[in-house]
Amino acid sequence: MLTRRAAMFSAAAAVLMLATPALSQELKLPRQKVELVAPPFVHAHEQATRQGPKIIEFKLTIEEKKVVIDDKGTTFHAMTFNGSMPGPLMVVHEGDYVELTLVNPDTNSMPHNIDFHSATGALGGGELTMVNPGEQVVLRWKATRTGAFVYHCAPGGPMIPWHVVSGMNGAIMVLPRDGLNDGKGKALKYDKVYYIGEQDMYVPRDEKGNFKSYESAGESYTDTVEVMRKLTPTHVVFNGKAGALTGKNALTANVGENVLIVHSQANRDSRPHLIGGHGDYVWETGKFSNAPETGLETWFIRGGSAGAAMYRFLQPGIYAYVAHNLIEAVELGATAHFKVEGKWNDDLMTQVKAPAEIPGPKTH
Numbered sequence: 001m002l003t004r005r006a007a008m009f010s011a012a013a014a015v016l017m018l019a020t021p022a023l024s025q026e027l028k029l030p031r032q033k034v035e036l037v038a039p040p041f042v043h044a045h046e047q048a049t050r051q052g053p054k055i056i057e058f059k060l061t062i063e064e065k066k067v068v069i070d071d072k073g074t075t076f077h078a079m080t081f082n083g084s085m086p087g088p089l090m091v092v093h094e095g096d097y098v099e100l101t102l103v104n105p106d107t108n109s110m111p112h113n114i115d116f117h118s119a120t121g122a123l124g125g126g127e128l129t130m131v132n133p134g135e136q137v138v139l140r141w142k143a144t145r146t147g148a149f150v151y152h153c154a155p156g157g158p159m160i161p162w163h164v165v166s167g168m169n170g171a172i173m174v175l176p177r178d179g180l181n182d183g184k185g186k187a188l189k190y191d192k193v194y195y196i197g198e199q200d201m202y203v204p205r206d207e208k209g210n211f212k213s214y215e216s217a218g219e220s221y222t223d224t225v226e227v228m229r230k231l232t233p234t235h236v237v238f239n240g241k242a243g244a245l246t247g248k249n250a251l252t253a254n255v256g257e258n259v260l261i262v263h264s265q266a267n268r269d270s271r272p273h274l275i276g277g278h279g280d281y282v283w284e285t286g287k288f289s290n291a292p293e294t295g296l297e298t299w300f301i302r303g304g305s306a307g308a309a310m311y312r313f314l315q316p317g318i319y320a321y322v323a324h325n326l327i328e329a330v331e332l333g334a335t336a337h338f339k340v341e342g343k344w345n346d347d348l349m350t351q352v353k354a355p356a357e358i359p360g361p362k363t364h
């Protein structure tokens, strides 16, 4: 009898559990609305917080649009969260609730959703957030794990990879309430944080080998999938475009500043490297419950994840931050620049003698 009642109870519980995700319960917690900013910048936030858990409200508006992705004028039908590739970095603390309003304006042509790798259940929220053009939805999830995590669109089947490599990816950073630490109890603080979203792109070519341009995303789909299936990207870029973070768009820092670089790759492996610098503290897998690795030359970002690296710049100059498959960095676009100002340290490096002719008799 008991067993039967238990079975009935668990059946009822199962029904309840199925129904639970759609129910919205009032949470008696303070609310904070955060305006997101486009990468590589990150909205203002506390690193360590004395405040209790809150409901952090974010809004992402999906925007499908045609963009140019290199200096040759190659066009691309981007699908974006808030108009940028990647979407904005959200920052919350462990124990906070993320309450996201996802808007799909009727100017778009496709249904979209969002899967947070940091959220638990219902395909990371993907199941509960599918919105057609002209619709919006509100999702709330609790940030129970610390770290940098990817979010991306995942509307089902072949639409999943297509939407992700069309730009619908971004990251969220869940900080420990008492901030970052080195794994041995020493608190770590950053002076600046930048968010770099790396993306592989697959642009079809015509018979002459030139990149093709299409009237709409739908029209480009069949050709694009054919390129995608070869797993050889035509572009690997940081922040949506080759050169998005170089030259006058270089990231800036001063000698002595601790810079945290959050790097996401929603689809493909990558190996970030700061030429002339290092990773002082690197959460290669991006998860702050693990101690960071120290003193790294190159680190590995697994496709479908975000990592975080902290470095205190010690010399002024232009540093290239690259995907250290140098073909991808130089030929396909995966290069950013840091422009660092301050005083040069001769002890760390000096040119003892400038280039000059080799002394002694000429050999020819």
Ligand SMILES: [Cu+2]
Pocket: 079, 111, 112, 113, 153, 154, 155, 163, 168
């Ligand atoms: Cu989508």
